[in-house]
Amino acid sequence: MENCIFCKIIKGELPSHKVYEDENTLAFLDIRPNNPGHTLVVPKDHFENIYTTPDETLARTILSAKKVAVAIKNSLDADGINIGMNNEEAAGQVIFHTHIHIIPRYKTDGFKHWPQKEYKEGEAETIAEKIKNELGE
Ligand code: 5GP
Ligand code: ZN
Numbered sequence: 001m002e003n004c005i006f007c008k009i010i011k012g013e014l015p016s017h018k019v020y021e022d023e024n025t026l027a028f029l030d031i032r033p034n035n036p037g038h039t040l041v042v043p044k045d046h047f048e049n050i051y052t053t054p055d056e057t058l059a060r061t062i063l064s065a066k067k068v069a070v071a072i073k074n075s076l077d078a079d080g081i082n083i084g085m086n087n088e089e090a091a092g093q094v095i096f097h098t099h100i101h102i103i104p105r106y107k108t109d110g111f112k113h114w115p116q117k118e119y120k121e122g123e124a125e126t127i128a129e130k131i132k133n134e135l136g137e
Contacts, residue, residue, distance in 0.1 A: 010044050023044075027042075033103075053098045065100045
């Protein structure tokens with residue numbers, strides 16, 4: 001993809017702080033970290049998001065993410081690790097090349113967790129049915 005920043009990082013056309021690389025995946029520091037050590041793991045092939053990334057590519061990417069997550073936890077003394085992925089603009093995706101965020105967390109970092117809601121009476125059943133039907137369950 002010609003104008004993809006992450007493809008340019010993969011090809012070495014843009015600088016980055018790489019922390020891990022194998023045949024199919026690359027991990028490098030996020031330029032604006034939530035906490036120092038915040039790392040992005042990407043497949044070397046360009047896919048836009050989780051929906052269009054082939055299973056095997058996604059599997060390799062999450063396995064690299066696991067490896068990097070353990071290394072971040074151990075080397076930076078993280079108390080925990082958030083692993084996340086934004087898919088589509090509404091979910092906060094800004095770079096449209098599949099990537100997994102690995103964010104070291106500390107008891108003292110002061111971040112709030114996602115706000116939680118309550119289901120209305122009967123709503124959870126309806127929602128679960130919709131998802132199950134789509135999955136053919
Ligand atoms: P998204 O919101 O798409 O899930 O996350 C994109 C991430 O890429 C952001 O956290 C942002 O800080 C990071 N980012 C954007 N441009 C660059 C760049 O040129 N280099 C690096 N290393 N990270 C970038
Ligand atoms: Zn790309």
